[in-house]
Amino acid sequence: MSVTENTDVAHDHVVDDHHDDHPSDSSYVLIALGLAFLTAVEVGLFVLEDWIGDNFGLGSVKIALVALMIIKFWIVGAYFMHLKFDNPILTQLFVFGLVLALVVYFIMLSAFEFSFWNDGLEDQGLPGGIS
Amino acid sequence: MASATVAVGHGADHGHEEHETNYGMSNNKMAMWLFLSSDCLLFGALISTFLLYRTNISDGTVFTEPADVFDIPFTSLSSFVLLMSSLTMVLALSAVKRGDERNGRIWLLTTAFLGMVFIGGQVYEFTIFSAEGLQYSTNTWTSAFFTLTGFHGVHVSVGILLLMGTVFGTRNSGLGKEKSEAVELVGLYWHFVDIVWVIIFTVIYLIPIG
Numbered sequence: 001m002s003v004t005e006n007t008d009v010a011h012d013h014v015v016d017d018h019h020d021d022h023p024s025d026s027s028y029v030l031i032a033l034g035l036a037f038l039t040a041v042e043v044g045l046f047v048l049e050d051w052i053g054d055n056f057g058l059g060s061v062k063i064a065l066v067a068l069m070i071i072k073f074w075i076v077g078a079y080f081m082h083l084k085f086d087n088p089i090l091t092q093l094f095v096f097g098l099v100l101a102l103v104v105y106f107i108m109l110s111a112f113e114f115s116f117w118n119d120g121l122e123d124q125g126l127p128g129g130i131s
Numbered sequence: 132m133a134s135a136t137v138a139v140g141h142g143a144d145h146g147h148e149e150h151e152t153n154y155g156m157s158n159n160k161m162a163m164w165l166f167l168s169s170d171c172l173l174f175g176a177l178i179s180t181f182l183l184y185r186t187n188i189s190d191g192t193v194f195t196e197p198a199d200v201f202d203i204p205f206t207s208l209s210s211f212v213l214l215m216s217s218l219t220m221v222l223a224l225s226a227v228k229r230g231d232e233r234n235g236r237i238w239l240l241t242t243a244f245l246g247m248v249f250i251g252g253q254v255y256e257f258t259i260f261s262a263e264g265l266q267y268s269t270n271t272w273t274s275a276f277f278t279l280t281g282f283h284g285v286h287v288s289v290g291i292l293l294l295m296g297t298v299f300g301t302r303n304s305g306l307g308k309e310k311s312e313a314v315e316l317v318g319l320y321w322h323f324v325d326i327v328w329v330i331i332f333t334v335i336y337l338i339p340i341g
Contacts, residue, residue, distance in 0.1 A: 025225055032218035036211060039332075043207045046337045062338055069333040073326050080217050081322045089154050090164050097168025101175030109179050 022085055031079050035072055042068050163316045167323045174327050177282055178334060181275040186340060200265075201336050202256070209252040210332045213287075216245035217325045220318045227314045232306045235314070236298050242321065243294040246287050253284045276335070283331060286324045293317045 023031065045052065045064055052061050078084040083091045152158055223238030257277070260266070267277045297317055301310060 022225075025222055028218060028221045028225070032215060035214050035217075039207065039210055039214065042333065042337055043203065046203060049339055065333050065338050069329055072329045076217060076322055076326045076329065080221050080325075081319055087154055087156050090156070090160075093161075093164045094168050094171075097171040101171040104172070105175045105179035109183060112183055 022082065023079060028079070031075060035075060038068050038072050038075075157312060159312065159316060160319075163319050167319065170323065173282070174279075174330075177275075177279040178330065181272075181279050181335060184271040184275040202259070203336060205252065205256070206332065206336050209249050209256075210328060212245050212252070213249045213325055213328050216242045216249070217322050219245060220321045224311065224314050224318050227306055228308060228311045230308045235306050239294050239298050239314070243291050243298070246291045246294070246321075250284055250287055250291070253280065253287075279331065279335070283324070283327055286327070290317070290321045290324050293320060 042065060045061055045068075049061050077094070083094065152161055154161070219238045219242040223235050223242060226232075226238055227235035257280075260273075265273050267274055294317060297306075297310075297314060304310075306314075
């Protein structure tokens with residue numbers, strides 16, 4: 001067998017393996033049902049917010065909602081967008097944009113919301129200014 | 132054997148060797164992910180602006196809680212519809228990759244239909260807000276809200292056009308396995324629109340302010 005033939009055989013084998021890694025249609029349906037369930041839990045938390053807030057603190061509701069949001073985000077990205085199975089460079093590319101956005105806008109919100117950065121903002125007619 | 136190793140590394144991404152980059156995937160796919168990555172910055176700006184203005188309302192209105200303004204059961208249903216459209220999108224891609232053109236087209240059209248239902252819901256919500264006096268220029272909160280959800284709606288509408296273009300633009304040429312990358316790219320865009328809504332639904336509609 002020549003080197004070229006070896007290459008073709010190896011290539012086909014890897015491509016087939018790659019496709020086998022992807023979830024089946026029934027797995028996709030289960031993943032979607034899981035996402036729907038998580039959405040129902042989110043809405044349930046929202047409905048029971050007063051009761052949960054009184055017993056465990058409103059912060060616990062916010063943390064739970066953000067955690068569920070992150071889980072749903074990860075599931076869609078990993079399975080529906082195939083990041084779990086594709087070249088890791090794609091995950092790195094996407095995470096780079098995501099982290100950049102989070103950092104930039106966290107700094108922006110901090111500038112308006114944290115009092116130690118706020119001196120003079122209200123005088124300039126800008127929002128913020130916790131006194 | 133060294134040659135084989137190189138070829139395997141480069142061909143490990145769906146086998147589209149004719150368009151590969153040095154990373155072993157098509158330029159189109161890389162470009163789509165680059166676009167989606169940059170789109171994170173757009174939606175990051177819109178979401179953070181909304182967060183900034185939801186308690187700093189220009190006309191002095193004291194904004195209370197999401198439950199007092201939004202119709203959460205209705206929006207939850209819209210969210211469910213958009214989530215299910217992501218399912219139909221992956222089923223479309225799966226069918227096209229199998230060479231099942233008929234089911235591929237059916238799932239693509241179903242995805243577009245669910246997208247239209249979502250947009251219809253958004254138009255209904257905007258109409259209700261408008262009737263209740265919450266219009267684009269009412270205050271900074273409404274401006275930020277309509278801009279954010281409006282931009283998302285525009286993204287969904289573009290996605291619907293892409294889906295329809297994929298279905299009807301391939302009537303003559305067919306939607307065989309060789310078109311799977313085009314379907315995959317439309318799918319990536321569609322799923323991105325879905326995960327942006329996952330964030331918007333939680334941050335804007337569900338998380339209490341107090």
